[in-house]
Amino acid sequence: MRVYFRYAFKETFSNLWRNRMMTIAAVLTVAVSLSLVGSALLLKQSAAQASAQWQQGTRVTVWMQPTASSSEINGIRTQLANLPIVKSCVFYTQAQDYKEALQLLPPSESDVLKVTDMPSSFRCIPTVPSDAFVVESTFATQPGVYKVTAPEQQIREMNRAIRILQIVFLALAAVLLLSATVLILNTIRMAIFARRREVSVMKLVGATNWFIRIPYITEGFIQGLLGSIVAMLAVTALHTWYPLHNEFQLNTSALVGTNAVVLIVGVVIGSVGSAIAIRRFLDV
Amino acid sequence: MIRFENVSKTYKNGTSALKDISLDIEKGEFVFLVGASGSGKTTFLRLLLREEHPDQGRILEAGRDIGELPKWRVPYLRRNIGCVFQDFRLLPNKNVFENVAFALEGIGRPRSTVESQVPQILELVGLTDKSKNLPHELSGGEQQRVAVARAFVNRPLILLADEPTGNLDPSNSESIMALLERINRTGTTVVMATHDKALVDRMRRRVVELDKGEMIRDQVRGVYGIDEGVSL
Numbered sequence: 197m198r199v200y201f202r203y204a205f206k207e208t209f210s211n212l213w214r215n216r217m218m219t220i221a222a223v224l225t226v227a228v229s230l231s232l233v234g235s236a237l238l239l240k241q242s243a244a245q246a247s248a249q250w251q252q253g254t255r256v257t258v259w260m261q262p263t264a265s266s267s268e269i270n271g272i273r274t275q276l277a278n279l280p281i282v283k284s285c286v287f288y289t290q291a292q293d294y295k296e297a298l299q300l301l302p303p304s305e306s307d308v309l310k311v312t313d314m315p316s317s318f319r320c321i322p323t324v325p326s327d328a329f330v331v332e333s334t335f336a337t338q339p340g341v342y343k344v345t346a347p348e349q350q351i352r353e354m355n356r357a358i359r360i361l362q363i364v365f366l367a368l369a370a371v372l373l374l375s376a377t378v379l380i381l382n383t384i385r386m387a388i389f390a391r392r393r394e395v396s397v398m399k400l401v402g403a404t405n406w407f408i409r410i411p412y413i414t415e416g417f418i419q420g421l422l423g424s425i426v427a428m429l430a431v432t433a434l435h436t437w438y439p440l441h442n443e444f445q446l447n448t449s450a451l452v453g454t455n456a457v458v459l460i461v462g463v464v465i466g467s468v469g470s471a472i473a474i475r476r477f478l479d480v
Numbered sequence: 481m482i483r484f485e486n487v488s489k490t491y492k493n494g495t496s497a498l499k500d501i502s503l504d505i506e507k508g509e510f511v512f513l514v515g516a517s518g519s520g521k522t523t524f525l526r527l528l529l530r531e532e533h534p535d536q537g538r539i540l541e542a543g544r545d546i547g548e549l550p551k552w553r554v555p556y557l558r559r560n561i562g563c564v565f566q567d568f569r570l571l572p573n574k575n576v577f578e579n580v581a582f583a584l585e586g587i588g589r590p591r592s593t594v595e596s597q598v599p600q601i602l603e604l605v606g607l608t609d610k611s612k613n614l615p616h617e618l619s620g621g622e623q624q625r626v627a628v629a630r631a632f633v634n635r636p637l638i639l640l641a642d643e644p645t646g647n648l649d650p651s652n653s654e655s656i657m658a659l660l661e662r663i664n665r666t667g668t669t670v671v672m673a674t675h676d677k678a679l680v681d682r683m684r685r686r687v688v689e690l691d692k693g694e695m696i697r698d699q700v701r702g703v704y705g706i707d708e709g710v711s712l
Contacts, residue, residue, distance in 0.1 A: 200588050394571055394582075400529075401634065402559035403586035404552070 200407070207411035212418065213385045218383040219419055225379050226423025226462055227430070229372030234431035235460045236365035241450050243358040256282075256331040258318040259342040262290065268340030276318055279334075281327040285320040294316055315342050342465065373465060376423065380416050380469035388412060388477050397475060405478050413470045420466020427462065428455045481507040481638065481669045482528065487537035489523055489693075497523035499693040500537070505671065507637075510664045512672040512680050514704055515690035521673035524690070525640050529561060530554050542637060543658070559587055562631030562639040562668075566646035568623045570615040576602065576626050577611040583630045597633055605659060608612045621652025628659050632668070639663055641672040645679065653679060677704035 212219050258276070260269055269287075275284045288296070294314045298306045322328050328346035334346045398408050398422060435451045482505040489498040498520045505511055513521045526532045527539055532545050538545050541557070549557060570579050579593045580601060589597075602608050605625040615623055624644060631639055641660065645653035657679055664670045674680060680687060680703060687702025688695060 203585060393569070397569060397582065398573060398586045399555070400558065400563055400569075401583040401586045401630070402555040402557070402561075404555045407586065407588065 204411045205413060208414040208418065211391075211411065211415050214390065215383050215387055218379070218386060222376065222379040222383050222419045222424045223426070225376040226420055226465060227373060227426035229369050229376050230371035230424050230427030230458045230462050231430040232365050232372060234427055234454050235434055236362050236369060237454045237457060238431060238434060238446065238450070239358065239365065240362050241454070242446050243362075245446060247256070247355055250464045256320045256322060256328045256329065256344060256346045258320065258331075258335050258344050259315045261342045262313055262315050264340035264342075272318065272335065272338060272341065275335075275338075276320060279331070281323050281330060283321045283323045288317045288319060289317045290314045316413045355374050373461070374394060377465050377469045380419050380466055381473040383419065384412050384416050384470040384473035387415065388474060392477070399478075408478065409471075409474050412474050413467055415468040416470025416473075417457070417463055417466075417468065420462040420464070421459075422467075423466070424462025427458050431455055432457060481505055481509070481542060482671070483540040484538050485540070486490075487527065487534045487539060489520075489527065489532060491533050494702070496693050497697065498527070498534075501695050503688065503695065503698060505669060506642065507669055508667045510661070510662070510670045510683075510685045511672070512685055512687045512702070512704075513671060513690065514539055514675070514680060514687055517675075518692075519690040520693040521690055522577060522642060523693075525563075525671070525673060528638070529563070530557060530558075550685070552602065555587075559634060560637045562634065562636040564624070564627050564631050564639070564641040564644045566625045566643040568615070568620075568647075570623055570630075572615055575608055575612050575614050576618070578617070579626055580630045580633050583633050587634065592667055601629045601633045604632075604662070606655075619652070620648050621655060624648060624652070624656050628656065628663070632663055636668065638669045641674075643674055643676075644672065645674065645676050657683070680704040 210213070258272060260272070273285070273287065276282050288312055291314075293316060294311045297309060297314060319333065322331055332344040332346050335341050359412065395408055431454055432451060435446065435454075484501045484503050487498055487501045488496075488532070490496045501624070513524060515521055522551075523532065527534055528541070528546075530549070533547060538547050540546070542560070549648060571582065574582065577598055580598045584594045584597060598610065602611055605628055606624060607625055607629070610618060610622065618626070624647075628644070639660070644660070645656055648656065650709070651678060660670055660672065661683075684701045685687065687697065687699045689697035689699075689702075
């Protein structure tokens with residue numbers, strides 16, 4: 197067994213070295229495609245996390261007409277208070293909203309704004325984030341209400357954009373993974389072809405198929421492994437530097453999970469590619 | 481040791497390589513397989529290695545029907561059969577020692593076996609002082625001796641030789657034959673396909689002659705061509 201270990205080790209690395217250009221090509225293709233797969237997975241997770249966080253703090257804002265009477269305002273207040281899907285509401289007077297607008301708007305615009313132009317508003321938190329829509333449809337047409345806004349819409353659009361991006365990433369990755377498999381298959385095929393004399397002599401002296409096969413499968417395995425290590429570095433780099441905002445920042449366990457997927461896919465591609473390549477040469 | 485029972489083999493392109501061959505070869509026999517090119521000699525040897533399957537009949541080696549061996553057992557069958565070819569089939573990038581050792585390493589023998597067996601067999605074939613040479617540094621006769629060493633290092637029960645002297649001059653042929661005889665004396669069954677009339681005539685061993693796939697002669701102490709024996 198130890199003899200075989202040494203033999204397989206020697207064979208594997210001399211093959212890798214002999215076909216180093218093809219090896220590099222295969223490793224890089226695996227690396228690029230797996231980086232895409234990993235990024236797509238990270239993107240998906242971080243988008244899911246961010247939208248969950250946004251929804252947590254979802255607010256529905258019921259903007260009153262600047263001219264709304266106090267009885268109209270009180271009516272809305274009572275309705276909001278009695279609605280079970282609304283957890284809590286805070287009333288912002290015209291003066292408070294004006295102050296907020298001054299902070300948010302550039303001076304050129306806020307200069308022309310007057311307190312009396314400002315609507316007063318109810319800032320409400322729905323019990324369940326998705327109920328924001330119900331609040332919107334219920335109050336938009338009430339007397340004295342100017343407009344009801346909920347960030348739900350933006351979240352949805354954002355999610356759709358992320359989903360499309362993800363599909364593109366995964367499609368690209370699938371094509372690249374296929375080409376990586378073919379490249380590995382090809383390197384192994386070349387390696388076997390270069391050594392067909394040895395293989396035929398081995399078969400002649402009675403070497404078993406597994407004996408002949410294992411060094412080549414190990415070779416594919418190592419190519420896949422190297423590729424996925426590069427990809428894992430890329431994914432980790434992405435995890436560290438990409439977040440635009442805290443809400444996108446994923447915890448370490450998500451990173452570890454993604455890297456595990458990348459690693460497994462890489463070594464499976466390598467091993468399977470070489471196993472396919474060698475089958476044809478070993479027919480007795 | 482080897483038994484053919486009504487063996488026929490036709491290749492896919494319609495060539496009939498062997499027709500209804502039945503014969504017995506005892507343990508320790510030395511058999512010449514003679515006949516023109518295309519008479520089926522090589523097919524005969526390939527069947528023994530189970531590189532081909534007979535269409536009809538069965539082949540027994542050491543009492544076992546080799547057609548019934550599962551595919552994964554075939555390598556183990558081959559460990560009992562040594563092979564020598566006309567074109568030597570040495571690995572050009574390995575030296576003499578490594579070429580012979582390859583036959584043992586390829587079947588997972590430990591280093592200690594390799595280190596004790598290979599020098600022994602190299603001494604038998606008289607190449608101890610060339611063990612570090614590469615094949616292209618050797619003469620044809622020496623290369624064939626390496627090939628014989630490789631075939632025999634595993635002490636197989638059967639040694640198959642497909643025109644082993646085909647590429648050699650008479651004196652080198654002579655030394656190869658001496659080697660095969662010596663191996664035969666250890667109890668190994670030797671089956672040798674050949675065109676070399678002088679060799680066969682001189683050795684006076686069993687001769688099986690094939691012609692277009694049919695066995696036309698099986699003679700205990702034969703010569704190459706029977707009609708030449710009577711032509712005066």
